[in-house]
Amino acid sequence: MTLTQYYTATTLDGFIADPTNSLDWLFTRKQEEDGALNYGDFIVGVGAMAMGSTTYEWILDHEFAGKDRAEWQWPYDLPCWVFTHRQLPVVPDSRIEFTSAEVASVHKEMVAAAGGRNVWIVGGGDLAGQFADMGLLDEVIVSIAPVTLGRGAPLLPRRIELRLDELGRNGDLVGARFSVVRPPA
Numbered sequence: 001m002t003l004t005q006y007y008t009a010t011t012l013d014g015f016i017a018d019p020t021n022s023l024d025w026l027f028t029r030k031q032e033e034d035g036a037l038n039y040g041d042f043i044v045g046v047g048a049m050a051m052g053s054t055t056y057e058w059i060l061d062h063e064f065a066g067k068d069r070a071e072w073q074w075p076y077d078l079p080c081w082v083f084t085h086r087q088l089p090v091v092p093d094s095r096i097e098f099t100s101a102e103v104a105s106v107h108k109e110m111v112a113a114a115g116g117r118n119v120w121i122v123g124g125g126d127l128a129g130q131f132a133d134m135g136l137l138d139e140v141i142v143s144i145a146p147v148t149l150g151r152g153a154p155l156l157p158r159r160i161e162l163r164l165d166e167l168g169r170n171g172d173l174v175g176a177r178f179s180v181v182r183p184p185a
Contacts, residue, residue, distance in 0.1 A: 005139040037175030
C-alpha cells in the first residue's frame with residue numbers, strides 16, 4: 001500500500017527553516033547514516049515526491065549556485081510535482097511537473113507514478129497540511145534538532161492529530177514516526 005509521508009527535520013520549537021529559509025541550524029548536527037529513521041532507508045521506499053515552491057527554490061539555490069544552467073542536474077530520479085502559482089526556473093532533463101492544481105487531484109497522479117512505493121511530501125509544512133486537510137497524509141516522519149529559532153517556517157501550521165509509532169536517536173537528533181489519526185467516519 002502506498003503511503004503519503006511528510007519526511008522532514010524540525011527545530012525543538014517546531015520550525016523547518018529560519019525566517020530567511022536557511023537550514024544552517026540543521027547542517028551543524030551530527031547524524032548517523034544507519035541511525036534511526038535515516039534518509040537512506042526512507043528514500044528507497046519513495047516512488048514520487050511533492051514540494052512547494054520555496055522548497056524547490058531552496059534546492060535550486062543550494063544545488064546549482066554558481067553553475068551554468070546547462071550543468072544543472074536534478075538530485076532525484078523520481079517524478080516530482082512542484083506546487084506553485086509562479087513561473088520558476090526549469091531544471092533540464094528532470095522529471096518535474098509544475099502545478100497549481102488542488103492536492104487531491106494531483107495526489108492520484110502521484111500515487112500512480114509511485115508504482116506501489118510511497119509518496120514523499122518534501123516540504124513545506126503548509127503543503128503537508130493541505131494533504132492532511134484532504135485526508136491524504138498518512139505519516140509524519142520528523143528529525144528533531146536540539147535548537148530553537150523562535151520564528152521561521154512552521155513544521156505544520158495547523159492542527160493535526162498524530163499517534164507516535166516509532167522513536168529513536170540518530171546522532172544529535174531525535175527521530176519520530178507518527179501516523180495521522182483520522183476522525184471516525
